[in-house]
Amino acid sequence: MEHDLTQEVYRLLKQLGTHLDKRYIKERLVSHPDFPSAFCITSLLDELSISNNAIELNLDDLQSLNGPALAFVDGKSFYFIKDIALPEKSIPNFSDRWNGIVILAQKESQSFKSDELQKIEQQRTLKNTWMILLAVTLISLAIILLYNTAPKNIYLFGLSAVGAFLSWQAVLVELGKTSDFSIKICRESNSLSCKSVIQEFKPLPFNIHISDISMFFFLGIINLVIIKEGREWEDITNTIIQLLCYVSSVPLIISIYYQQFIVKKWCALCISISICLCLMILLAITFESQTKVNLNGMFLSIMCIFLLPGIIWMNLRPLIEERNDTLTKNLLLKRFKRNPDLFKMRLLNQNKEVCHSFPTDLQIGNSKAPCQVVAVISPVCGPCSEAFDILKKLKLRYTEQIGITIRFALGNQYKSKMIILKAMLSYALSKDGFMNSPKDIETMLDTWYQNTDVDKFIMKYPSAENKALISYISEVQKWIKNSSIYYTPTIIINGYRLHDPYTFDDLLEFGGLCLEIFSSEVDKDSDDQTNC
Known part of the structure; x- marks a missing residue:
């Protein structure tokens, strides 16, 4: 196992x-x-x-x-x-x-908390909030439905709810999953093993598992408790509950026999479910019921209400199993993709591109670092904004070991992109020393991508018109066309373009490998020509 x-x-x-x-x-x-x-x-x-x-x-x-x-x-x-x-x-x-x-x-007391970790913790907080709201809603609904209900009915409802929860934990173990609760209750030893017992149970006809029967039995009883109180069919419902509880003793005995003599191990979850069943059987004996049951329409209707959760569950379980299989296959594909040898082969198995540097190149990081990344992005592009965030994290992780060049492509929506591009580059070229200050360049780009409002950006970064700027931008666009760059963002690492199945999202994953590949590479180009 x-x-x-x-x-x-x-x-x-x-x-x-x-x-x-x-x-x-x-x-x-x-x-x-x-x-x-x-x-x-x-x-x-x-x-x-x-x-x-x-x-x-x-x-x-x-x-x-x-x-x-x-x-x-x-x-x-x-x-x-x-x-x-x-x-x-x-x-x-x-x-x-x-x-x-x-x-x-x-974990250091003041350790750096990555953006990924912060995002995960935010998602977890949101998920916990929704779970709390759902739990409060269900508890409130149960209180409303069981208001003025006889104590024995409340006890039966509570035992059924506990039994349903324990059955769900058994289903998770059967599917190969675990939870904090199952870990605490299912201690592994020579005589105890929830996995050994639950996963050794062979499915019944129609691929019905013992955990499925347990699941919809308890859910069905909950349904009956809710619908019977104070109604004309209360007596017949009590009779049905009694019969169902008595019948449940059969799988109870089979389960105990199976654990004792077949698997020769005990399952803490199964024992807990058995205790719930025993208490429900004892409680059902005290119910007032009819001595004679007629198979009339009322009886059949109540049985349908009991079976409804089971029918729903038996249709849901195959979907859950199919989803688990799909996720497992996706993980295997991701394992293949994350193979460093495959990344290296895919990156280096192509002709190396050589390009001129341009006056409008925006450099962040170390321009003399052995690993140089050129990002061809658009000023108005959702994925480009995400790519810029990844590039910032890459620079933060590897500090002086990597250089990043931002090169803008116009493509479609030419006029709107040209306005912000002219404003951005005019400011950068007009300020003394700005183009040699990676920190100031990163701040300017970050300002734009955080809030893509042209008017606010121009107010913060005002500049005079630069007559040579149009010529500079045209040179970059000509290079982009000649290089057959058809989409943004396009990432080029030391002259090697990042191709499918890899994207800018994989830069953090393989950043260290890129440093290892290119750390020994010596810059042999002239000052006016660099490897992309």
């Missing part, structure tokens, strides 16, 4: 105070070319600006360390340890199972 590395890394990050969505963690881990190695974990920690180190130690050396870590256990995968100095508390028989490798991580 495959170990859930995503959950272990999630627990480590949570212990460090970094709360990320598990889907994001899984996407970054599984799509890494070296998954499931230590390198894929340390790469993620580096992305999140969390200091880390993968090291090989002796068991005695652990006593001098403290804090959370991931330990390589059983020669298979990494497991979370809350305190590396006390590993036995997190992993039973640690000394016999540990392979000597740990990943230590520590």
Whole structure:
């Protein structure tokens, strides 16, 4: 059975105070070319600006360390340890199972928080807000529906709600997913294993799983409790609830037998669901019901109400499984795309472009750095604005190791683009030393892309008309045409154009590789000619 590395890394990050969505963690881990190695974990920690180190130690050396870590256990995968100095508390028989490798991580008190991490945390806050609102709404609705309801009905509703929640957790385990709750309740040991029990249950005819039956049984009971109170069909509904609870004892006995004699392990989730069923059976005995049941229209209508959640669920489950399969395939494709050898081959397997420098080139970063990026972008373009943000992050990450040249293309919407381009370049060329100040250039570009209001920009950056400017712009547009650049943004790295499947979004991923490729390259061009 495959170990859930995503959950272990999630627990480590949570212990460090970094709360990320598990889907994001899984996407970054599984799509890494070296998954499931230590390198894929340390790469993620580096992305999140969390200091880390993968090291090989002796068991005695652990006593001098403290804090959370991931330990390589059983020669298979990494497991979370809350305190590396006390590993036995997190992993039973640690000394016999540990392979000597740990990943230590520590979040600095004033560590740099990446834009990506800030974005993820904002999304998480929004998601939690919606979940809280949904929970409050459902609780309020339940209170309204069960107002003045008999206590035994409230107890039955509560047990059914707990049973439905536990059944949903069982479905997640069956689908190979985990949650904080299932991790806490499903402790792995020689006699306990939720995964072993749940995933070993063979599907029934029509691909119905035991967790599906549990799921729509509890949801069906909830439906019946809600619709029966104070209505003329209350007695017959009580009778149906009694019959259903008695019938549920059959799968209950089968489950216990299966765990005891077939799998020979116990599932904490299954035991919890069994306890809910037992309590519901005892509670159902106290219900007043009819001694004789007629298979009339009322009986059939109530049974349809009971079966409705099950019908809906059985149509939803295939969609959930299909979505999981699609996501898994997409991650495998991303793993292929993130392969550094493929990126290098795709980048260098083309003719190297050579171009002249232009007076209107806007340079940010280090113009003498071994790695030079030319970004052909438009002043009025959504993706170009995103590309500029990526370029800023790239420059921030690699400081003096990279140079970035912004070169504007006009293309369509010529008049509107020409207005802002003339205003921007006129100001840049008219101010002494401005074109040699990467910081001032970046601030000006950032001002424009943050708020693309021409009037406000001109008020902030006023300038006189430059007669040579039209000629300069025409030269750049002629070069763009001759270079067969048909779309923006177009990224050129040391003369090599970034082609599909790679885009500007991949610059942060492969920035370090680009530095490695071009670090030994010596500039052999004349002063008036540079590699793109």
